[in-house]
Amino acid sequence: xxxxxxxxxxxxxxxxxxxxxxxxxxxxxxxxxxxxxxxxxxxxxxxxxxxxxxxxxxxxxxxxxxxxxxxxxxxxxxxxxxxxxxxxxxxxxxxxxxxxxxxxxxxxxxxxxxxxxxxxxxxxxxxxxxxxxxxxxxxxxxxxxxxxxxxxxxxxxxxxxxxxxxxxxxxxxxxxxxxxxxxxxxxxxxxxxxxxxxxxxxxxxxxxxxxxxxxxxxxxxxxxxxxxxxxxxxxxxxxxxxxxxxxxxxxxxxxxxxxxxxxxxxxxxxxxxxxxxxxx
Amino acid sequence: xxxxxxxxxxxxxxxxxxxxxxxxxxxxxxxxxxxxxxxxxxxxxxxxxxxxxxxxxxxxxxxxxxxxxxxxxxxxxxxxxxxxxxxxxxxxxxxxxxxxxxxxxxxxxxxxxxxxxxxxxxxxxxxxxxxxxxxxxxxxxxxxxxxxxxxxxxxxxxxxxxxxxxxxxxxxxxxxxxxxxxxxxxxxxxxxxxxxxxxxxxxxxxxxxxxxxxxxxxxxxxxxxxxxxxxxxxxxxxxxxxxxxxxxxxxxxxxxxxxxxxxxxxxxxxxxxxxxxxxxxxxxxxxxxxxxxxxxxxxxxxxxx
Numbered sequence: 001x002x003x004x005x006x007x008x009x010x011x012x013x014x015x016x017x018x019x020x021x022x023x024x025x026x027x028x029x030x031x032x033x034x035x036x037x038x039x040x041x042x043x044x045x046x047x048x049x050x051x052x053x054x055x056x057x058x059x060x061x062x063x064x065x066x067x068x069x070x071x072x073x074x075x076x077x078x079x080x081x082x083x084x085x086x087x088x089x090x091x092x093x094x095x096x097x098x099x100x101x102x103x104x105x106x107x108x109x110x111x112x113x114x115x116x117x118x119x120x121x122x123x124x125x126x127x128x129x130x131x132x133x134x135x136x137x138x139x140x141x142x143x144x145x146x147x148x149x150x151x152x153x154x155x156x157x158x159x160x161x162x163x164x165x166x167x168x169x170x171x172x173x174x175x176x177x178x179x180x181x182x183x184x185x186x187x188x189x190x191x192x193x194x195x196x197x198x199x200x201x202x203x204x205x206x207x208x209x210x211x212x213x214x215x216x217x218x219x220x221x222x223x224x225x226x227x228x229x230x231x232x233x234x235x236x237x238x239x240x241x242x243x244x245x246x247x248x249x250x251x252x253x254x255x256x257x258x259x260x261x262x263x264x265x266x267x268x269x270x271x272x273x274x275x276x277x278x279x280x
Numbered sequence: 281x282x283x284x285x286x287x288x289x290x291x292x293x294x295x296x297x298x299x300x301x302x303x304x305x306x307x308x309x310x311x312x313x314x315x316x317x318x319x320x321x322x323x324x325x326x327x328x329x330x331x332x333x334x335x336x337x338x339x340x341x342x343x344x345x346x347x348x349x350x351x352x353x354x355x356x357x358x359x360x361x362x363x364x365x366x367x368x369x370x371x372x373x374x375x376x377x378x379x380x381x382x383x384x385x386x387x388x389x390x391x392x393x394x395x396x397x398x399x400x401x402x403x404x405x406x407x408x409x410x411x412x413x414x415x416x417x418x419x420x421x422x423x424x425x426x427x428x429x430x431x432x433x434x435x436x437x438x439x440x441x442x443x444x445x446x447x448x449x450x451x452x453x454x455x456x457x458x459x460x461x462x463x464x465x466x467x468x469x470x471x472x473x474x475x476x477x478x479x480x481x482x483x484x485x486x487x488x489x490x491x492x493x494x495x496x497x498x499x500x501x502x503x504x505x506x507x508x509x510x511x512x513x514x515x516x517x518x519x520x521x522x523x524x525x526x527x528x529x530x531x532x533x534x535x536x537x538x539x540x541x542x543x544x545x546x547x548x549x550x551x552x553x554x555x556x557x558x559x560x561x562x563x564x565x566x567x568x569x570x571x572x573x574x575x576x577x578x579x580x581x582x583x584x585x
Contacts (some may be wrong), residue, residue, distance in 0.1 A: 003389050007382050014373055100369025104428070107333040107363050108386035109355045277296075278335040 004110060004118035005125075012088065012122050021084030021130045029073055029137050033145050036069055066142030067166045071242065073138040078177060078238070082184045082209050083202075084130060089123035089188035090201030093273065097196040097280040112274045116193075120266055123185040128178045135174045165244075173241035176251070179258050180235035184209065186265035187231075193273040196280050231261040284310045285347070286436055286467050287332065292341035294327050294491075301327040302491045305341070309469060309484070311435075314462045316478030316485035316499065317471040324491040325471045326366060329440045333363055345436070359387055362434035364442055368425025372414040376405060376424055379413060380431060387432045399427040403457065419450030426457055437461065438469045443477065455481065510549065512540045512556075513565040520561050524552065 012018050093116075096102040105115060148163055187208060191201035212232035215223045227233045237254035240247050285308055292305040302324040309315045319325045330336040332343055334354055343350040345357045370379045377396060384391035400406040403423035413421065422442065429437050439458065443451040458481055462468055472478055478485055479499060486496040495502060514520045517540040521533045524542060529551070531543040544552060549566065556563055 003385055007385055010378070010382070011371060011374075014371070014378075099372075100367065101371060103330075103335055103365050104369055104383065105386060106335055107358065107361075107365065108383065109359045110386055111355065275337075277337060278330065 001114060001117065004114055005121050008092075008118045008122040009125075012092075012126065015091075017091070018088055018126065020087060021081070022133055024080070024084065025077065025130070025134050025137060028077065029134070029141060032073055032076065033069055033141055036064070036072075037145055064146060065148055066139065066144070066146045067148065067163075067170070068142075069146055070138040070142040070170070073142070074134070074173065074177070074238075077134055077138075081130060081134070081177075081181055083206060085123075085127050085181055085184050086188040086202045086205035088126050089185040090192045090205055091198050092119040092123055092189055093192040094195050094201050095192075095198040097278075098198050100280060102280060103278050106278055113270065116270050116273050120186070120189060120269075123189055124182050127181045127185045131174055131178045131181055135170070139170065169241050173238040176238035176241055176255070179255060179262075180237060183231050183235065183258050183261045183265065186262045186269070190265045190269040190272075193269045193276070231258060234258050234261075286311045286313075286345065287469065288344040289328075289332070290342045290344070292328065292331060292343065293339050294324075294331060294336060295339045300491055302331070302338075302488075305488070305491075305493050307486055307493070307496065309467065311467055312465055313484055314458075314468045314482045315470065316482030317469060317488065318473070318475060318478050318485055319471075319488035320473055323473075323488045325473075325488060326440055327491075328488070329363070329365060329438055329469075329471055332438065333361070333365065334358065335365070359432065360434055361436045361438060362429035362431065363438040363440070364425040364429045365438075365440045367441075367445060368421050368428070370413040370421065370424065373412060375410050375412055376400070376416070377409040379424070380428055383428045384431045391431075395431060395433070399430040402430060402460075403427040419446055419453065422446055422450060422454060423457070426454065430461070434466075436467045436469065438471075440471045441473070442470070443472070443474065508546050508568055509541055509543050511565075511567045512542055512552075512563065513567075514540060514556060515562045515564075520556060520559075523555070523559060527555070 093102065096105070106112065184205065188201050188205040191204040195201060195204075209232060212230045216227055216230050216232040234254040234257045237251055237258070240251050240254070287307065287309040289305055289307045292302060292307075293300070294302040305324075305328060307317075307328075317325055317328070327336060331338050332345075332350070334350065345353075346360060348357060350357055370376075371382070374382075377400070380396045380399065381391060381393075384396060397406060397409075400409050403426055405420060405424060405427065408416070408420070413424075416424065422445075426439070426442065429439065442458065443454050446454065455477065458468060458470065462481070470478065470482060482499055484497065485499050485502070487494040512520070517535045517538055521535045521540050524530045524533045529544060529548050533543075534541050542552065546568075553563060553566065
């Protein structure tokens with residue numbers, strides 16, 4: 001199995017599309033941070049919430065710190081990460097079918113279960129790497145440019161997390177984000193086994209996510225009955241890692257739901273892949 | 281199934297919804313054979329090969345390889361087969377050597393790098409092994425396709441239309457390669473719609489049309505039938521054809537581009553010659569024109585449409 005994952009690694013990381021996500025993060029993140037630095041944090045200090053905060057509280061220390069901008073970057077970029085994941089995971093089977101290499105590998109001894117498992121593993125590894133890239137770069141660059149401090153959390157009330165709490169909160173947030181994005185990778189893989197062109201799963205994944213997010217978040221009572229059945233309802237669970245007190249039950253519930261969705265997507269994808277006649 | 285039979289299909293059938301691609305196909309290929317699998321485009325050749333290689337699941341029937349059922353011994357059996365299914369496809373962004381390493385690793389967890397060099401050498405691509413596939417010509421890709429089929433020293437090689445899309449030079453190279461491989465004692469299953477190819481290279485063959493087996497046997501044996509086709513070069517071919525058509529011992533007569541072809545038993549040739557001379561025709565040449573192509577067309581024309 002390890003050798004199959006290694007082969008998928010070679011194939012995936014020999015394609016330049018795999019690096020688009022890393023390049024995008026590597027370009028956009030410094031741009032955001034430099035912009036905030038040059039702006040001297042005016043976007044924060046001039047916001048009505050901050051002005052109100054300043055009027056009522058005496059602020060000591062640096063609220064515009066590396067943790068704050070890292071969290072901000074996470075809010076900005078987590079919306080776009082699914083596209084990069086779909087770009088790679090959606091190509092795993094459909095791309096090989098379109099290129100004709102799928103039949104070349106399926107006439108070899110490894111079972112379809114093993115081939116599929118290796119493709120699923122590499123999709124999830126890539127997803128984790130992309131989120132971790134965002135984590136390391138945003139925290140590293142954020143702390144380097146803005147220093148450390150307590151974290152002002154964007155929430156309905158006033159919440160400031162102390163410096164000591166921040167790191168494990170970030171760790172939890174990124175791990176939860178990996179799980180949520182893992183569901184996206186599984187969905188892309190499911191669409192990838194259904195079609196034989198590389199672009200279909202990418203567009204399909206994004207279309208499903210956009211529609212699901214609208215239903216999950218639009219304040220329309222008609223959608224209320226559907227919301228619990230959409231994975232996007234649970235995919236922002238990482239934001240809950242910054243709440244205090246930590247909503248443990250909510251987080252656990254979301255983890256279970258996301259895990260079930262991931263297994264469901266992968267299970268259906270494998271069933272289709274295993275039964276499918278390879279005509280490409 | 282005897283010990284010499286390497287591939288055996290029994291009542292093999294594949295239906296796609298309402299379309300029957302292969303129906304009740306019984307094939308038997310012996311060890312060491314060069315077996316031609318002939319049929320026009322869309323006759324079910326590729327579907328049959330894909331079933332043999334586990335890419336398509338049969339609707340009905342059985343496939344046995346090396347005297348074992350493919351259904352229950354897939355992993356073991358596929359490790360003994362090398363195949364090229366339709367046009368060869370590779371990871372264009374990787375080198376030829378890297379591609380072969382990937383395919384070799386799928387068969388053997390610890391692939392032998394000397395084996396990769398060996399197959400590259402057989403297809404004369406050793407000096408281009410480090411180049412990315414996207415720089416390869418179609419002919420080179422086809423040769424590399426044969427090379428990947430040879431990885432791991434398989435006992436049976438299945439080649440599906442190996443010369444498709446090649447220029448005459450490329451076709452010649454691939455045919456030379458197949459004959460060279462056959463000389464090494466490998467069993468080769470060659471699918472083709474080019475009859476000359478099978479006639480030149482194969483010992484045994486099966487003809488498939490519209491998913492059904494038309495005939496199976498030795499190439500020479502199938503060609504050595506009583507009815508022969510003769511090309512007769514004669515003055516006034518149209519009148520000569522009209523004369524011959526009226527005779528019961530003449531199976532068929534055709535005139536194309538001024539050349540008359542007559543289908544008769546060989547023993548009737550003197551009678552035909554005598555008749556034409558008696559009627560004042562001048563005969564310039566009579567030449568046996570029996571070929572697999574004529575045989576193939578006559579079979580397909582005789583109730584196999």
